[in-house]
Amino acid sequence: MQSVAAAAGVSPMTVSNTFRYPERVQGETRRRVLQIAAELGYVPNHAAGNLASGQSRVIGAVIPSIKNSSFYNYVRGMQDHVATEGYQLILKLADTLSQEASAIRTFVGLRVAGIALVGNEHENDVLTLLRKTGVPVVESWVHHDPFDMAVGYSTANATRAITNLLIGRGYRRIGFVGYQGDVSHRFTERVPAFREAMEEAGLASERVFLVDQTDGFGAGPKALEGLCRIDPKLDAIICPTDIVAAGVLFECGRRGWKVPERLAVAGWGDYEIASEITPGITTVQPHAYEMGQHAMSLIIQRTTGNSRQNTIIDSGFHIVRRASA
Incomplete structure (x- = not known):
């Protein structure tokens, strides 16, 4: 605060009021203080209860959703691990990058x-800001090129695995459902991997249809209709989540199609619905619980000075085979 005040030519109280009571500070002064604070990487310290050493035993986590069981298991893994180490976990939801940025500043x-x-x-x-503060950061669901540390798995490898499973079971006219628009790398790297796996097997790879990420179950019928327009003899479909896969199964029921006799269906995530629906959904299962544990372990080891040499952990995945494919 002293450094910001000196650089802005104001008192420390003015800096404090800029963040706590901005209405008490003139507009031009407030903008100058905020600009200098951003340049210096200054954020007010709200953690008055921190230990005298300045070391916190609270870890912050940002997730984009709690709608599916993958993130539920991920959070449960984090929570269980910090509890054994005497730490606390604070969780914030962020559907957009702007919301994520706000959560990070809060943490x-x-x-x-x-x-x-x-x-x-x-x-x-x-x-x-993160570079200036030096706070340990783990990016989860990521397996390469991290900002600091990472734990995740290769969605490209998982895509090849589920595609090759269907090919190995005799399906040849396989369709792939992706997400349109500005989506994360864990979705965008799947389509090229699908095309590569199909082409390596000498099969056509043009059966790709993109849906809106917010459509949920409703994306299933849209995807099936779109892929059938590309190829009316479609015999298998790979979906971006088990929710979309379940939507496809519902649509197959409405059409009177038997699964997997008329159409094989594969999903992603191993959500609870994948094992409870009939037929059960063949799916990619990320090791979400273990991912959460590893993420907390990396942070705690960094804070205690026992950092791993390897700051990227491959948490892996496996294919769960059920009756849908």
């Missing part, structure tokens, strides 16, 4: 011991 202000994020797409301003 930095709380002087958390570390921050766990999902994916590696972030606003440039918060990346600058």
Whole structure:
């Protein structure tokens, strides 16, 4: 605060009021203080209860959704691990990069011991802030090129695995459902991997249809209709989530199609519905619980000075075979 005040030519109280009571500070002064604070990487310290050493035993985590069981298991893994180490976990939801940035600033202000994020797409301003503060950061569901540390798996490898499973079971006219628009790398790298697997097997790879990420179950009928327009003899379909796969199964029921006799269906995520629906959905199962544990372990080891040499952990995946394919 002293450094910001000196650089802005104001008192420390003015800096404090800029963040706590901005209405008390003139507009031009407030903008100058905020600009200098951003340049210096200053965020007010809200963690008055931190230990005298300045080390926090609170870890912040940002996730984009709690709608599916993959993130539920991921959070449960984080929560269980920090509990055994005497830490606390604060969780914030962020559907957009702007919301994620706000959550990160809150965590930095709380002087958390570390921050766990999902994916590696972030606003440039918060990346600058994280570099200046030096807070340990783990990006989950990521397996390469991390900002700091990462734990995840290759969605490209998982795509090849599920595609090759269907090919091995005799399906040849396989369709792939992806997401349109600005989506994370864990979705965009799947389509090229699908095309490669199909082409390596000497099969056509043009059966790709993109749906809106917010459509949920409704994406299933849309995807099936779109892929059948591309190829009316479609015999298998790979979906981006088990929710979309379940939507396809519902549509098959309406059409009177038997699964997998008329159409094989594969999903992704191993959500609870995948094992409870009939027929059960063949799916990709990320090791979400273990991913959450590894993420917390990386942060705690960094804060205690026992950092791993390897700051990227491949948490792996496996294919769960059920009756749908």
